[in-house]
Amino acid sequence: MARALDLQNYIGHLIRRAEQVHTALWSQQVSREITSQQFAVLNALSHKPGIDQRTLARLTSLDRSTVNQMIRRLTGQGHVSQVRDAEDRRRTLLELTDQGSELLAALIPPAEAINQQLLGLLPEAQRGLAIDSLRRIAFMDEALESSD
Template sequence: MRDNNDMPGHLIRRFQQIAVAVFHAEAEAAGYDLTPVQYAALAAISTNPGIDQVTLAGLIAYDRTTITGVVDRLAHKGMIERNASSRDRRARELTITTEGIRTLEGITPAVEAAQKTMVRGLSTDEVEELMRLLRKATASGNELSRAPQRDVPGD
């Protein structure tokens, strides 16, 4: 029987647990109540004003059910607004609010610190190699996911 530490799935799950714990610790220390997925959604909405929920879900690789709850929570916190789409009356366009911009700007140093903490045991070259390999493995397995990452149409 293989040791769990020889299984990529186990190590990836462990690293995800560490990443989430570090993110929460840094965000909380900076005075913010935001989850990693809420941050990802807020950042994506900020750079893609008017994006709809389905496109947002694909862009940050989350399923539609999860993204609905994320969008609901961000709207409840006053960080985003949902408006009727001018292109599709069934869709809602998402835009970041002044509060969302303030939060994104305020939390970004904590998020950057969290990223550094996650790889603190690696040299700069090792971090670059880890990132290269993670991008390669993620790209090659993207279509195997229940929520594959998608580009924004027109990009």
């Protein structure tokens, strides 16, 4: 008989469960129409207007095909505009529309509230360590690439 892992001590399982909790909270408290990944796209475009999809994918840690689908959906909903780069006609540059900016502004307070709700489960002294630990895990692949 195969040895079984104690999933309550298995980081991959705990990360997946934590994502499930976050997704449920997002749907209940932020939006049923805009996902947290779409929020990340809107937020990145607010921070860096006029970027292309490749840059957007890198900034949001999403694959390019996922970003492509999201941009099509967000453009169709009137939240994002696309224009051809005058210097390189192969590139499409992305920006939030006024409607997209208004949507993002409305989503930020409940998104911040969820963040505080989740961090509030931890003792205050551990919150910074939790963020740092998750950041290290989330960007482990980039750290490995830079050490090559």
